[in-house]
Amino acid sequence: MKKLFSFAMGAAVIGTALAPSANAWWWGKKGSEKASITVYTALEDDQIPNYLKSFERDYPNIEVNIVRDSTGIVTAKLLAEAENPQADVVWGLAASSLLVANDRGLIQGYAPKGLSNVKPSFRDPAKKPSWVGIDSWISAFCVNKIEAQKNGLSIPKSWADLTKPEYKGHIVMSNPASSGTGYLSVASRLQNLPSEEDGWNYLDALHENIAQYMHSGSKPCKAAGKGEYPIGVSFGYRAVKQVNMGQPIEAVFPKEGSGWDVEANALIKKDKIKPAAKTFLDWAISPEVSREYAKSFAITAVETDVPLPKGFPSNPEKQLAKNDLQWAAVNRERILAEWAKRYDGKSAPK
Amino acid sequence: MYFKKNFNKSFNILLLRILIIFVFILVSFFIIIPLLPLFLKSFSDNKNNFIGLENFINYIQNPSLTQSFINSLKVAITTTFFSVLIGFIYAYALTRTRLPLKKFFNTFSLFSLYIPPLAVAIGLIYIFGKQGLITQGFFGTIPGFDINLYGFNGIIIGEIFYCFPQALIILVSALNLSDQRLYEAAESLKASPLRKFLTITLPNIKYGLMNSFFICFILSFTDFGVPKVVGGNFNVLATDIYKQVVGQQNFAMGATISIYLLVPSILAFLIDKNFQKNEASLISGKSIPFKPRKNLIVDSIMFIFCSLILILVIGVFSSIVLASLIKIWPYDISLSLQNFRFSNVAGNGYEPYFNTVFMSIYTAIFGTIFVFFTAYLVEKFKPLKKIRMLIYFFSTLPIAIPGLVLGLSYILFFNKPSFSVPFLDFQIFNPFSLLYGTMGILVLANIIHFFTVCFISATTTLKQIDKEFEEVSESLKVPFYKTFLRITIPLSLPTILEIGSYYFVNSMITVSAIIFLYPAKIPVSSVSIVNMDDAGDTASAAAMSTLIVLTSLFVRLIYEFTSRNVSKKSSVWINPLET
Numbered sequence: 056m057k058k059l060f061s062f063a064m065g066a067a068v069i070g071t072a073l074a075p076s077a078n079a080w081w082w083g084k085k086g087s088e089k090a091s092i093t094v095y096t097a098l099e100d101d102q103i104p105n106y107l108k109s110f111e112r113d114y115p116n117i118e119v120n121i122v123r124d125s126t127g128i129v130t131a132k133l134l135a136e137a138e139n140p141q142a143d144v145v146w147g148l149a150a151s152s153l154l155v156a157n158d159r160g161l162i163q164g165y166a167p168k169g170l171s172n173v174k175p176s177f178r179d180p181a182k183k184p185s186w187v188g189i190d191s192w193i194s195a196f197c198v199n200k201i202e203a204q205k206n207g208l209s210i211p212k213s214w215a216d217l218t219k220p221e222y223k224g225h226i227v228m229s230n231p232a233s234s235g236t237g238y239l240s241v242a243s244r245l246q247n248l249p250s251e252e253d254g255w256n257y258l259d260a261l262h263e264n265i266a267q268y269m270h271s272g273s274k275p276c277k278a279a280g281k282g283e284y285p286i287g288v289s290f291g292y293r294a295v296k297q298v299n300m301g302q303p304i305e306a307v308f309p310k311e312g313s314g315w316d317v318e319a320n321a322l323i324k325k326d327k328i329k330p331a332a333k334t335f336l337d338w339a340i341s342p343e344v345s346r347e348y349a350k351s352f353a354i355t356a357v358e359t360d361v362p363l364p365k366g367f368p369s370n371p372e373k374q375l376a377k378n379d380l381q382w383a384a385v386n387r388e389r390i391l392a393e394w395a396k397r398y399d400g401k402s403a404p405k
Numbered sequence: 406m407y408f409k410k411n412f413n414k415s416f417n418i419l420l421l422r423i424l425i426i427f428v429f430i431l432v433s434f435f436i437i438i439p440l441l442p443l444f445l446k447s448f449s450d451n452k453n454n455f456i457g458l459e460n461f462i463n464y465i466q467n468p469s470l471t472q473s474f475i476n477s478l479k480v481a482i483t484t485t486f487f488s489v490l491i492g493f494i495y496a497y498a499l500t501r502t503r504l505p506l507k508k509f510f511n512t513f514s515l516f517s518l519y520i521p522p523l524a525v526a527i528g529l530i531y532i533f534g535k536q537g538l539i540t541q542g543f544f545g546t547i548p549g550f551d552i553n554l555y556g557f558n559g560i561i562i563g564e565i566f567y568c569f570p571q572a573l574i575i576l577v578s579a580l581n582l583s584d585q586r587l588y589e590a591a592e593s594l595k596a597s598p599l600r601k602f603l604t605i606t607l608p609n610i611k612y613g614l615m616n617s618f619f620i621c622f623i624l625s626f627t628d629f630g631v632p633k634v635v636g637g638n639f640n641v642l643a644t645d646i647y648k649q650v651v652g653q654q655n656f657a658m659g660a661t662i663s664i665y666l667l668v669p670s671i672l673a674f675l676i677d678k679n680f681q682k683n684e685a686s687l688i689s690g691k692s693i694p695f696k697p698r699k700n701l702i703v704d705s706i707m708f709i710f711c712s713l714i715l716i717l718v719i720g721v722f723s724s725i726v727l728a729s730l731i732k733i734w735p736y737d738i739s740l741s742l743q744n745f746r747f748s749n750v751a752g753n754g755y756e757p758y759f760n761t762v763f764m765s766i767y768t769a770i771f772g773t774i775f776v777f778f779t780a781y782l783v784e785k786f787k788p789l790k791k792i793r794m795l796i797y798f799f800s801t802l803p804i805a806i807p808g809l810v811l812g813l814s815y816i817l818f819f820n821k822p823s824f825s826v827p828f829l830d831f832q833i834f835n836p837f838s839l840l841y842g843t844m845g846i847l848v849l850a851n852i853i854h855f856f857t858v859c860f861i862s863a864t865t866t867l868k869q870i871d872k873e874f875e876e877v878s879e880s881l882k883v884p885f886y887k888t889f890l891r892i893t894i895p896l897s898l899p900t901i902l903e904i905g906s907y908y909f910v911n912s913m914i915t916v917s918a919i920i921f922l923y924p925a926k927i928p929v930s931s932v933s934i935v936n937m938d939d940a941g942d943t944a945s946a947a948a949m950s951t952l953i954v955l956t957s958l959f960v961r962l963i964y965e966f967t968s969r970n971v972s973k974k975s976s977v978w979i980n981p982l983e984t
């Protein structure tokens with residue numbers, strides 16, 4: 056019996072040892088002369104190829120493997136892979152997520168070339184910053200003009216407007232428990248009213264009008280674009296993009312200021328840090344690619360001469376509400392627990 | 406002569422024992438051991454400190470989370486009831502009546518399974534959403550009707566789409582194997598049709614029926630795709646896991662909820678296990694296949710019923726196709742094919758599509774071999790009873806593991822370069838870690854993710870084949886593998902092909918397990934559908950879904966063709982649909 060067991064064990068080991076080589080064959084790994092790095096990113100799919108053009112031109116010997124997903128998935132993946140990190144570099148992930156990853160010791164501080172060009176509020180102040188920003192994304196409302204008119208709604212201009220009784224059941228918003236965009240709106244409200252208590256009172260009133268808390272940051276705007284709901288609380292890039300796609304959307308940047316977060320880069324801590332990873336991080340804040348960022352984002356970490364993309368407010372920096380990223384990160388768990396207690400428990404259908 | 410007989414027999418048994426242990430090791434490493442890190446997580450905080458039951462207590466004390474538990478139960482019970490009912494009637498029509506256009510209905514029976522859940526949701530939104538065709542009464546031409554899609558109603562419709570074909574597969578294989586002689590006997594005793602149904606048909610398929618309850622319950626209890634898209638504010642356990650893990654990176658609470666999710670599944674398993682104790686074989690070496698007779702009333706009712714189901718499914722599919730062709734629903738309804746180019750959206754063009762096709766082919770081939778062989782060893786032999794029981798138990802577990810949880814536990818396990826041995830300063834190399842980042846891990850995740858339905862489908866079929874075949878072979882000194890190749894496989898061929906095509910279509914549409922696992926170099930289309938939809942390119946997402954559905958349909962047609970040719974060569978009673 057014992058012998059038999061060890062035989063079976065042996066067979067299992069051989070079997071599994073053969074499996075991966077068979078896999079290599081299936082996949083046909085090629086091009087090993089090139090240095091290759093794996094980049095995790097939450098930037099939008101349609102932006103990435105444009106950004107990468109200048110990198111591919113300047114560094115033809117570095118192969119970049121992009122893994123793109125939503126902020127939450129990329130962050131979860133980073134944390135789950137902590138023991139054996141697969142990514143070399145994180146590019147354009149919410150700073151609040153990178154703060155979490157840094158807290159778990161997954162990030163190696165690195166000062167990329169040209170760091171001095173990055174505005175101070177867009178980077179970790181440490182000498183070797185754990186994260187360096189590239190742009191900022193801000194909350195905005197997507198209002199469907201056709202549906203608003205059908206329902207006799209005026210276009211809301213401010214956060215305060217959203218609590219008016221006329222909007223009851225017409226607003227959708229990202230769920231802060233599953234979406235970074237949802238959280239930045241909530242965190243911003245809590246920081247920008249006289250007290251946090253007032254912030255919660257505001258959210259109570261807003262809750263009365265909310266038809267649905269949706270799972271992703273862009274969903275509310277998409278729902279508004281399709282006329283499912285007239286008003287979606289989402290983020291600026293999304294709103295502007297849908298306007299430019301020809302949807303009957305008005306992008307509203309609320310009067311009191313928008314919540315915001317920074318999309319940032321980081322170097323992943325691992326035994327062997329590839330030089331190509333640092334090259335990539337240097338490039339990712341270069342003036343040339345920053346000009347590309349500036350074509351989609353109103354606010355970039357490195358100042359550029361690119362004119363403001365169509366649809367954004369003329370002075371975007373002014374649009375930013377007061378926001379302490381560190382505060383938002385530290386208090387996240389507490390805020391979400393309170394939020395869930397107040398609004399999530401009630402979400403059974405009526 | 407005497408020596409030879411003895412040698413044969415002991416060699417036979419030795420080989421069997423080795424194989425059973427080998428399979429046991431494989432299922433342990435692929436199913437159970439990857440779950441261990443997850444279990445540990447549920448007893449620790451996010452910094453990996455052991456905190457005992459704290460997470461579980463926090464969970465129970467949180468009213469919004471316990472509400473999700475109740476919601477999940479409601480969804481599961483409602484879905485199970487309707488899915489099994491629809492699945493049963495449809496399966497009955499296919500196997501026991503002279504349904505007109507039977508081949509057509511058979512080919513399209515799994516149609517709703519070919520549609521990625523996200524695409525089902527897109528389709529449902531186009532039909533029943535606030536701007537949907539029915540809600541708005543076809544652009545205002547007839548009075549509109551709002552079913553309140555977002556929430557419980559939407560989840561139930563979506564889940565039935567997903568679950569009824571699963572019940573159908575099991576019930577078709579249960580109903581397929583029957584003995585004409587029983588019905589003939591009943592006839593000569595002048596039994597009424599109702600009596601025949603209650604005393605022959607139902608008892609014969611009670612095992613399959615029970616299994617389909619079990620499968621539908623657990624699938625709808627753990628599913629994540631449908632509630633994510635049309636769930637609105639109706640929270641269920643699976644979306645809670647998503648919120649904890651993806652939204653808040655709270656792995657510990659995600660793991661805790663996963664364990665709560667496992668509890669009803671294990672209960673269902675125990676009930677199921679208890680139920681099948683008394684199961685006897687239905688098909689003996691002497692059985693004669695059932696031949697349905699014409700019955701105008703029954704046949705036409707069945708025809709109407711099956712047509713209605715198919716019309717609904719095709720309606721949803723058509724709205725997806727429409728979505729892929731229309732520029733901006735509902736404001737600019739001009740048509741274009743530009744959405745099928747994918748070059749601007751996912752950045753990868755058709756690459757994800759072909760990766761997915763290859764992944765699904767590998768999954769179908771390796772998965773079918775593995776699952777059928779496992780079921781065969783568990784079901785047909787006497788040695789190592791306890792180990793076989795464990796294999797059975799392990800094989801029924803994957804269905805209770807939501808894809809997201811499976812994906813996460815696979816990352817935690819397969820991305821570990823080595824294990825440290827407790828109390829010793831010693832590391833063991835983890836040979837499975839070589840799989841990480843390859844196509845292999847995706848194939849493996851798919852094989853395990855869909856293992857249970859295939860396994861149960863295989864055991865249901867095997868159980869109905871009389872053990873007499875094995876016993877006779879043994880006394881004739883035929884080694885078991887010959888019996889396996891010459892009798893078991895040909896008799897089970899329809900089920901084997903069914904399993905293969907089930908693996909294929911499910912791998913084509915799956916998202917939840919592989920969204921964490923897919924390697925940088927191997928983008929897959931179901932994930933790119935999610936990304937395109939997230940980026941607002943609904944039309945491109947619908948276009949990719951259309952391609953996936955057409956591919957699965959194509960494979961299904963190949964399956965129909967092969968199974969027809971193959972079964973002609975084997976045995977007449979395998980496929981009563983032929984008669």
